[in-house]
Each structure stands twice: as C-alpha cells, then as structure tokens.
Amino acid sequence: xxxxxxxxxxxxxxxxxxxxxxxxxxxxxxxxxxxxxxxxxxxxxxxxxxxxxxxxxxxxxxxxxxxxxxxxxxxxxxxxxxxxxxxxxxxxxxxxxxxxxxxxxxxxxxxxxxxxxxxxxxxxxxxxxxxxxxxxxxxxxxxxxxxxxxxxxxxxxxxxxxxxxxxxxxxxxxxxxxxxxxxxxxxxxxxxxxxxxxxxxxxxxxxxxx
Numbered sequence: 334x335x336x337x338x339x340x341x342x343x344x345x346x347x348x349x350x351x352x353x354x355x356x357x358x359x360x361x362x363x364x365x366x367x368x369x370x371x372x373x374x375x376x377x378x379x380x381x382x383x384x385x386x387x388x389x390x391x392x393x394x395x396x397x398x399x400x401x402x403x404x405x406x407x408x409x410x411x412x413x414x415x416x417x418x419x420x421x422x423x424x425x426x427x428x429x430x431x432x433x434x435x436x437x438x439x440x441x442x443x444x445x446x447x448x449x450x451x452x453x454x455x456x457x458x459x460x461x462x463x464x465x466x467x468x469x470x471x472x473x474x475x476x477x478x479x480x481x482x483x484x485x486x487x488x489x490x491x492x493x494x495x496x497x498x499x500x501x502x503x504x505x506x507x508x509x510x511x512x513x514x515x516x517x518x519x520x521x522x523x524x525x526x527x528x529x530x531x532x533x534x535x536x537x538x539x540x541x542x543x
Contacts, residue, residue, distance in 0.1 A: 353388065357399075360382040362403055365454075371461075400464050430534050479499075501540065
C-alpha cells in the first residue's frame with residue numbers, strides 16, 4: 334500500500350510539473366510576441382506566470398532554451414499536420430507541389446506570430462539567431478525529403494538532382510519567400526500560395542542553364 338501511494342503522488346507531481354511548464358510556455362509566447370524577445374526578462378516572465386524564478390529555470394531552463402522550446406513545439410506541430418503524407422502520395426509534379434504549397438502555407442500562417450518573433454529578435458540577440466538557424470535547418474530538411482521523393486519518382490527535370498531540387502523548393506517556399514510576399518508586399522496567403530506553387534513547378538520542370 335505505501336508503495337502504491339508513493340507512485341500515485343509521483344504521478345501527480347509529474348502532471349503538475351507538466352502543467353506548470355505548459356503555462357510558462359504560453360505566458361512566454363504572449364509576452365515575447367507583445368513586447369519582443371529581447372525586452373522580456375526571466376523575472377518578468379516568472380511574475381506573469383505566477384511562479385518563482387527558481388521554478389521557472391527548473392522547468393524551462395535559460396531564456397534561450399525557453400525560446401528553443403517554443404519553436405520546437407511549433408516544429409513538432411507542423412510535422413503532425415500531415416504535410417508530407419499527401420505529397421508523398423502524389424505521382425505527378427503539379428499535384429505534389431500543390432499539396433506542398435497548401436501544407437506549408439497552413440503552417441506559415443498558423444505560426445506567423447512565432448516566425449515574426451524570431452525574425453525581429455535575431456538581429457539583436459545572437460541566441461535568438463541560433464534558434465532561427467535551428468528552425469531553418471528543420472525546415473530545409475523537410476523540403477529535402479520532399480525533393481528526394483520528387484527525384485525518385487522522376488517528375489523533375491532529368492538533370493536535376495536532390496540538392497538542386499531541394500534548393501529550388503527552399504527558394505520558392507522558404508520563410509523569406511512567404512515573408513516577402515505577405516509581410517513586405519501585403520499579399521494574401523491565397524495569392525502567395527498560388528504564385529509560389531506555379532513558380533516551383535516551373536523551376537523544377539525547367540531548372541535553367543546548367
């Protein structure tokens with residue numbers, strides 16, 4: 334009986350710790366988005382989350398680790414949306430690229446606040462830049478997997494290898510492409526999705542001079 338009680342109490346503590354961490358992450362996202370990553374201190378975050386500073390560090394680590402955790406959640410969520418599944422079921426280039434554009438557009442729009450947060454933070458904070466580089470690496474890897482599939486099923490230009498296809502997908506669907514059209518030029522996500530999809534198909538079918 335005592336052993337069972339200890340196990341029960343341990344489970345409750347684990348659940349409480351997980352909820353505390355989730356509350357901290359949500360509070361941090363709100364504060365970073367509202368005030369900017371560089372302006373928010375860990376002390377301010379602790380007070381807003383209603384926890385002791387010691388608890389804050391024990392739960393999420395340093396400020397950089399906290400930002401990394403926020404973006405890691407977004408990366409995990411983006412992979413869970415089935416971005417790859419429909420693309421990998423496609424047997425022609427147009428269908429694959431259309432599915433890819435739709436999936437990436439959904440993730441880009443869904444996580445726009447986090448992307449904007451990182452973009453605004455990395456110029457003044459080296460550690461924020463490290464998180465940006467992590468997100469970019471994850472994103473580029475996902476696009477490379479798509480490129481491998483497209484090359485494998487033979488729907489891209491014959492002389493285009495995986496590296497070449499991946500580079501063109503990044504050019505068309507990378508974070509900067511969406512930001513340039515939606516943020517800088519004021520395009521709707523619908524219009525940006527259609528243009529980037531058409532551009533990607535053209536570049537994969539006709540990659541240009543060797």
